[in-house]
Amino acid sequence: MSDFLLQRISEINWQLSLTQALAIAALLVWLWAIWPSVDIQRLGKDKPLQTRLLLSAFAVNTLWLINASITPGIHVHFLGLVTLMLMFGWRLATVAALLPVLFFTTFMFKSPFDVGLYGLIAIALPLFLCFVVYSQVFKYLPHHLFIYIFCGGFINAFLSIIFHMSAWSIWLWLSTDYNWNYLLDNYLLLIPLLGFPEALLNGMAVTLLVVYRPDWLYDYSDKRYF
Numbered sequence: 064m065s066d067f068l069l070q071r072i073s074e075i076n077w078q079l080s081l082t083q084a085l086a087i088a089a090l091l092v093w094l095w096a097i098w099p100s101v102d103i104q105r106l107g108k109d110k111p112l113q114t115r116l117l118l119s120a121f122a123v124n125t126l127w128l129i130n131a132s133i134t135p136g137i138h139v140h141f142l143g144l145v146t147l148m149l150m151f152g153w154r155l156a157t158v159a160a161l162l163p164v165l166f167f168t169t170f171m172f173k174s175p176f177d178v179g180l181y182g183l184i185a186i187a188l189p190l191f192l193c194f195v196v197y198s199q200v201f202k203y204l205p206h207h208l209f210i211y212i213f214c215g216g217f218i219n220a221f222l223s224i225i226f227h228m229s230a231w232s233i234w235l236w237l238s239t240d241y242n243w244n245y246l247l248d249n250y251l252l253l254i255p256l257l258g259f260p261e262a263l264l265n266g267m268a269v270t271l272l273v274v275y276r277p278d279w280l281y282d283y284s285d286k287r288y289f
Contacts, residue, residue, distance in 0.1 A: 076174045082238075086179030093187055099154035106155070115279060116159055119147055124163035130171060136235055137250050138171060141261050142227060144190055145220040146268045152281045153194035160186050184234050189226035193219050208288045212269050220265035224258040 106112055123143045130140040147156040164182045169175040200214045232246045269280075277283050 074173050075169060077176075079176045083174075083176040083179060086183055087176065088179070090179040090183045090187065093183060094158065097154045097157060097191075099152065099158065102152060102155040116151060116155070119150060120159045120162045123147060123160065124166050127163050127167050127171075130167075132171070133249060136172075136239060136241075137246075138167075139250075139253055139257060141257070141264060142189075142220075142223055143265065143268075144186070144223050144227075145193055145216060145265045146272075148190060148193055148197070149216065149269055149280055149283075150272070153190050153197075157187055157190050160190065180234065181231075185227050185231045188230050189223050192226045193223050196222055206287050208273065211283065211288050212266060212273065216269035217262045217266035221258040221262040223265075224254055224261050228254055228257075 106116065126143045127140045130138050132138050144156065144160065147159060150156070151159060161178070161182060164186055165175065165178050168177040168181050172181070196219050197215050200210065200219075204210050204214060228251060232251055235241050235250075236243050236246055272279055273283065277285060
């Protein structure tokens with residue numbers, strides 16, 4: 064077992080490039096700009112919330128292990144970000160998602176300093192865009208349970224895959240030798256195949272939470288949606 068771990072650690076690239084350093088700095092600036100001070104204060108006083116956040120982060124981390132590596136830099140995995148957002152709010156969800164991001168870049172990319180790139184482009188941006196979609200749904204559509212589950216959970220989860228894979232594809236196109244046609248045929252083409260299971264997974268999770276643990280959802284209220 065120790066030999067296996069040493070072998071995996073020896074494969075990790077610990078060199079820090081200028082691009083990686085700038086991306087980490089940009090991620091830190093983003094975290095500073097969106098830092099959920101109120102949620103962090105509440106988290107520090109609420110032990111059950113701490114447990115839920117930690118277990119949710121590990122659950123997302125486990126979900127990302129169901130990963131298919133197509134070619135270097137191109138990875139296909141489920142996200143679970145929308146459920147995380149609906150449970151903890153998009154700001155705290157962004158902070159919590161750093162754990163699976165760090166694990167993924169270290170053991171899948173074998174480059175831990177890519178945490179800035181992957182965290183900013185493929186996680187922070189999709190989470191923010193999913194929050195924008197959710198806020199518009201809340202603003203313009205009726206406050207109905209079906210709307211909350213279907214639009215806030217199911218459809219938004221499908222969109223999270225589009226945001227995630229599109230943002231990462233643009234980065235690969237700009238920074239690697241992959242041309243756009245290759246990315247379109249070998250990566251973006253998988254969006255429908257990955258999007259529907261992602262939507263179903265998050266939709267089912269949100270439905271179960273609404274039925275059995277509505278108090279675990281960030282801004283859900285029976286009075287508002289019933």
